[in-house]
Amino acid sequence: MGSNSIVAISHSDNLSGSPTDLNEKSLNSVAKLTKKAIDKSCNFINLVKDKTVLLKPNLVRSTPPNIFATTDLRVIYSVAKMALDAGASKVIIGDKPGWKKSARSVFGELGVDKIANLLGVETCFFDEDQLLELDLPASKVFNKIFVPKTVMDSDVLINLPKVKTHIHTIVSLGIKNLHGIVMDNQRLINHRNDLAYKLVDILRVKKPSLTVSDCIWPMEGQGPLNGRNIKNFNVVVAGTDVVAVDAVTCLIMGIDPSEVDTIRIASAEGLGYGDPKKISIVGTKLTRVKRHFKRPCISAAGVYSNVLSMEAGVCQGCLSCVRHSLDRLAFEQKMQRVGQITVCSGKHSFEKPELLPAKNEVWLVGDCASETSSKSLIGKVHRVPGCPPHIYELYNSLHKEHFDS
Numbered sequence: 436m437g438s439n440s441i442v443a444i445s446h447s448d449n450l451s452g453s454p455t456d457l458n459e460k461s462l463n464s465v466a467k468l469t470k471k472a473i474d475k476s477c478n479f480i481n482l483v484k485d486k487t488v489l490l491k492p493n494l495v496r497s498t499p500p501n502i503f504a505t506t507d508l509r510v511i512y513s514v515a516k517m518a519l520d521a522g523a524s525k526v527i528i529g530d531k532p533g534w535k536k537s538a539r540s541v542f543g544e545l546g547v548d549k550i551a552n553l554l555g556v557e558t559c560f561f562d563e564d565q566l567l568e569l570d571l572p573a574s575k576v577f578n579k580i581f582v583p584k585t586v587m588d589s590d591v592l593i594n595l596p597k598v599k600t601h602i603h604t605i606v607s608l609g610i611k612n613l614h615g616i617v618m619d620n621q622r623l624i625n626h627r628n629d630l631a632y633k634l635v636d637i638l639r640v641k642k643p644s645l646t647v648s649d650c651i652w653p654m655e656g657q658g659p660l661n662g663r664n665i666k667n668f669n670v671v672v673a674g675t676d677v678v679a680v681d682a683v684t685c686l687i688m689g690i691d692p693s694e695v696d697t698i699r700i701a702s703a704e705g706l707g708y709g710d711p712k713k714i715s716i717v718g719t720k721l722t723r724v725k726r727h728f729k730r731p732c733i734s735a736a737g738v739y740s741n742v743l744s745m746e747a748g749v750c751q752g753c754l755s756c757v758r759h760s761l762d763r764l765a766f767e768q769k770m771q772r773v774g775q776i777t778v779c780s781g782k783h784s785f786e787k788p789e790l791l792p793a794k795n796e797v798w799l800v801g802d803c804a805s806e807t808s809s810k811s812l813i814g815k816v817h818r819v820p821g822c823p824p825h826i827y828e829l830y831n832s833l834h835k836e837h838f839d840s
């Protein structure tokens with residue numbers, strides 16, 4: 436890459452409303468904040484005028500009303516309106532939510548359709564779009580990738596991640612948000628320790644022209660789905676280099692960008708600047724908004740008093756499934772009702788199964804645990820297959836066993 440990247444931070448002490456308030460005052464105050472960051476980071480009119488602009492927010496799934504895990508609708512509104520005002524020939528909002536979630540239903544549940552109708556812009560359900568099969572010659576984990584035609588046909592891709600901590604990838608920011616251009620058939624593969632390489636491969640498919648990160652009510656702790664929102668943090672971060680935007684956002688979160696695999700790998704491969712020394716930060720001073728975001732913890736060992744989590748040579752895919760699932764049970768206040776359980780993930784020798792508590796139900800999570808399990812395991816044994824299983828697969832199985840009958 437040539438000269439340094441520019442990343443803009445904008446902050447407001449007083450922002451009107453919450454992410455669900457779509458009244459005029461609330462929309463306008465977020466629009467002002469978002470515009471400030473975008474205008475400081477690039478020449479927006481040059482970028483979008485007469486172009487087909489695709490907005491890619493994080494619409495992973497609808498969540499309980501008190502958890503905001505997706506991009507603030509007001510940020511989507513703001514960027515879409517700015518693009519229309521700047522003369523974009525077409526503006527489209529598109530995404531494919533999480534595994535087995537249909538875009539049509541999630542767009543409706545989250546109210547994205549409402550925003551699109553308000554502005555008269557289009558929506559694209561990536562899972563209903565024509566898919567193009569592309570070769571990825573420089574990739575590390577994919578030979579081929581299937582990508583919605585609308586993504587490849589757009590002149591300008593604007594990436595709108597929600598700022599969150601993430602128990603698998605430390606953070607969920609701009610690079611991670613692009614996982615949403617991959618369909619279910621490629622979502623769970625390479626979702627282990629190699630996930631960062633997979634995400635950088637996806638970044639190679641189509642680099643966003645602009646990334647606008649929603650850090651208005653970001654999430655800390657057990658993100659991306661079970662963390663805690665920091666209310667009224669009121670920050671937007673923008674820049675044309677997604678790697679640099681992610682790096683600066685990490686600094687805001689009190690995280691060294693070099694700890695984040697996607698930033699390190701993308702930077703090393705010349706896809707952007709992850710080194711803060713090579714980034715010019717403009718707008719609100721970093722010191723003004725920087726704070727310590729509570730870190731996520733991926734291990735479930737010792738977390739819940741009724742759960743013995745045996746994690747042996749396990750990679751992040753299975754760990755993520757176990758922790759996500761248990762955190763969700765705890766969030767729904769069902770944890771104690773599953774009784775005493777032992778959850779084994781990874782490759783166990785099971786040489787001394789008698790050491791496992793005899794009264795516990797045993798749950799073998801992931802193909803490694805199943806393949807290495809011993810016939811002499813004590814207690815009732817359940818299997819959750821997959822490499823890795825989906826993050827909520829253990830939750831679904833426990834639910835079925837204990838609550839659905």
Ligand code: SF4
Pocket residue numbers: 627748749750751752753780781782800801802803804821822823824
């Ligand atoms: S099954 Fe084994 S290899 Fe696959 S994600 Fe789990 S621990 Fe990793």
